[in-house]
Amino acid sequence: xxxxxxxxxxxxxxxxxxxxxxxxxxxxxxxxxxxxxxxxxxxxxxxxxxxxxxxxxxxxxxxxxxxxxxxxxxxxxxxxxxxxxxxxxxxxxxxxxxxxxxxxxxxxxxxxxxxxxxxxxxxxxxxxxxxxxxxxxxxxxxxxxxxxxxxxxxxxxxxxxxxxxxxxxxxxxxxxxxxxxxxxxxxxxxxxxxxxxxxxxxxxxxxxxxxxxxxxxxxxxxxxxxxxxxxxxxxxxxxxxxxxxxxxxxxxxxxxxxxxxxxxxxxxxxxxxxxxxxxxxxxxxxxxxxxxxxxxxxxxxxxxxxxxxxxxxxxxxxxxxxxxxxxxxxxxxxxxxxxxxxxxxxxxxxxxxxxxxxxxxxxxxxxxxxxxxxxxxxxxxxxxxxxxxxxxxxxxxxxxxxxxxxxx
Ligand SMILES: [Zn+2]
Numbered sequence: 104x105x106x107x108x109x110x111x112x113x114x115x116x117x118x119x120x121x122x123x124x125x126x127x128x129x130x131x132x133x134x135x136x137x138x139x140x141x142x143x144x145x146x147x148x149x150x151x152x153x154x155x156x157x158x159x160x161x162x163x164x165x166x167x168x169x170x171x172x173x174x175x176x177x178x179x180x181x182x183x184x185x186x187x188x189x190x191x192x193x194x195x196x197x198x199x200x201x202x203x204x205x206x207x208x209x210x211x212x213x214x215x216x217x218x219x220x221x222x223x224x225x226x227x228x229x230x231x232x233x234x235x236x237x238x239x240x241x242x243x244x245x246x247x248x249x250x251x252x253x254x255x256x257x258x259x260x261x262x263x264x265x266x267x268x269x270x271x272x273x274x275x276x277x278x279x280x281x282x283x284x285x286x287x288x289x290x291x292x293x294x295x296x297x298x299x300x301x302x303x304x305x306x307x308x309x310x311x312x313x314x315x316x317x318x319x320x321x322x323x324x325x326x327x328x329x330x331x332x333x334x335x336x337x338x339x340x341x342x343x344x345x346x347x348x349x350x351x352x353x354x355x356x357x358x359x360x361x362x363x364x365x366x367x368x369x370x371x372x373x374x375x376x377x378x379x380x381x382x383x384x385x386x387x388x389x390x391x392x393x394x395x396x397x398x399x400x401x402x403x404x405x406x407x408x409x410x411x412x413x414x415x416x417x418x419x420x421x422x423x424x425x426x427x428x429x430x431x432x433x434x435x436x437x438x439x440x441x442x443x444x445x446x447x448x449x450x451x452x453x454x455x456x457x458x459x460x461x462x463x464x465x466x467x468x469x470x471x472x473x474x475x476x477x478x479x480x481x482x483x484x485x486x487x488x489x490x491x492x493x494x495x496x497x498x499x500x501x502x503x504x505x506x507x508x509x510x511x
Contacts, residue, residue, distance in 0.1 A: 104159030106142040106149045108506070112166040113139040114485035116151060117173050118471040119453050124389065124461040127414035130453040135487065141172060143477045146505035151471055171487040173452065174471050175244025175478030175504065177459035178433045180370050180391055180420030182282070183234045183248045184227050184262050184269075187218025189425040212252075212285060212426055219252035219262065227265035232273065234423060234431060239275045239509065241432035242490070242499040244478040246275050247420070247463055249318060251282030256304045263313040274509040276478075278463045280346060281305070281314040283334055285325060297330050301337035309341035315464065316344040316367060321357030328356040335364050344464055350374040352402075362386040368418065368462035372405040373397065380406065384413035389462040392454075393422035394439035395430035407444030418458040419444075419451065434498055437491045451491045477506035 116139035119125060120132055140154035142161065150159065192210040196202070205211050219227070231248070238246055248269065250262035263279060270277035283300055286293050308314050317338035319331040325348075326334075335345045344367045349357030351371035358379045361369040369383060370391040383390050390410050397404040410417050419440045422428040430436060437451040446454060456469035471479055481501035482489055489498045501508055 104142065104150060106144045106159055106161045107163070108143045109157065109161035109164045110141040110143070110167055110172070111154055111164060112168050112170070113141060113154070113172045114169045115139065115171045115487050116141065116471060117171065117452065117487035119174070119457040119469065121472065122457055122460070122467050122470040122475065124387070124416040125453045125457055126416045127384070127411055130411055130417065130450040130458070131447055133449040133452055139172070141471070141479070143506045146477055148471060148473055148475050148477050150473055167481055169485050170500065171482040171485055171489070172471070173480050173482065173487050173490055174456045174469050175480055175502065176242040176433045176437070176455045177245040177463065177465070177469055178238055178243040178421050178436070179247050179368065179418050179459040179462035180393060180422050181238070181246060181248050182251060182422070182424035183238070183246070184231045184250065184265050185215050185219050185252050185425050186222040186226060186230055187215055187425070189215065192426065215252050215425055216254045216285070220254060220258040224261050224264050224268065227262060228268045231265060231269055235269055235273050235275060235277070237431040238421065238423065238433055239273070239502055240499065241434045241497060242480050242502060243433040244275060244502060244504045245278065245460070245463065245465065245468060247278045247280055249280045249282040250314075251284035251318070254285065256299060259304060260307065260313070263308060267313060274504050274507070276504070278465070279314045280316045280318050281308050282318040282320070283326065284320050293330065297333055300334055305334070305337045305341055305343070309343055314343065316346050318346040318348060320348040321355065321360070322348070322351055323353050323355060328360045331357065332360055332364070346370065350379055354379055358383060362388055367464050370420065371396070372410070373403055375406060380409050380413050380415070384410060384415040389418050389458055390415040391418040391420055391462050392440065392444055393420055393428060394443045395422050395428035395436055397443050398439055399428050399430070404443040407440060407446050411446070411450060416458050416461065417446070417450070417454050418462045419454040420459065432497070434490055435494065438494055441491050448488045448491045477503060479503050
């Protein structure tokens with residue numbers, strides 16, 4: 104075999120056994136090859152295995168110096184495009200003020216919406232670029248980015264345009280989602296808003312290919328399942344996949360709707376009861392959990408252990424956003440999932456790679472095997488478990504995307 108580049112000196116190569124979703128106990132089945140080598144050709148993996156078994160010819164060889172290699176991580180849930188900040192909210196909350204009083208004082212999510220809607224596309228790109236760079240340096244080779252802080256159709260389109268520019272100008276693979284986030288404050292305007300989303304916004308987004316999925320926040324203080332269903336029907340009519348923010352604080356039927364309508368993923372799940380756990384576990388929908396929110400807001404963590412034990416395919420995301428999860432590291436999100444959601448290190452690796460890929464409809468990604476895109480990480484250490492063990496410091500030494508070393 105001829106290859107462009109052979110990477111040797113890999114202390115351990117750890118990966119899921121195959122691409123595609125891993126449910127339940129299959130999440131813990133991780134292949135660890137000691138003393139491995141990895142051959143790259145034209146941006147893809149040409150061969151991987153024990154270094155002693157390599158028989159090909161390489162144009163060049165790089166010795167990684169006894170360090171571990173894992174697949175590139177996939178962050179399946181971020182709100183990386185926003186303007187303004189929530190630092191005063193953070194300080195007020197830490198000083199004991201309630202969320203309601205913060206909202207009344209002009210803070211909370213509506214302050215982010217005001218700032219984002221007032222920003223130009225260039226400003227949004229400039230603000231988001233370092234966030235994407237931080238996620239990439241932390242190991243994310245594919246990153247989902249949602250709109251959702253624009254609120255008006257025009258401002259939502261501006262956020263999606265910013266995501267499209269980021270996708271063109273950053274090395275990470277960017278997956279864009281239209282998020283229908285918060286309803287109008289005046290309840291009498293809700294039906295009109297949904298009609299505008301279904302009849303105007305979604306067709307525009309689909310025609311201009313500005314997103315591949317539509318996400319709806321289903322919650323007592325946000326959208327009801329019946330409203331979300333209308334949005335999802337319009338999304339499907341226009342060839343877009345569907346996702347949900349659901350069961351974050353209350354179980355009001357969002358999860359059942361998502362499972363019934365074959366959502367790619369249902370995200371949050373902190374308020375799942377046994378019925379919801381069973382419903383998603385016996386479906387093809389990915390259960391995406393977001394431990395950064397549990398840490399930052401001090402709310403109960405999603406029952407990751409119970410979901411996996413019931414047979415669900417669990418993914419983990421940062422939920423990077425200013426209000427509830429200022430978490431700029433996808434590796435740290437996995438590290439938190441081990442501490443807060445009860446995942447084992449192997450399950451966390453599956454959650455951050457193959458399962459996260461499926462949450463974005465990218466079933467071929469997240470696994471190191473011959474013919475896969477050459478997206479992988481070189482760690483600082485020689486044991487792959489440092490990826491999910493390390494807190495604070497970055498365990499990722501190098502991020503490679505499509506066969507190119509792009510960070511640091
Ligand atoms: Zn979110």
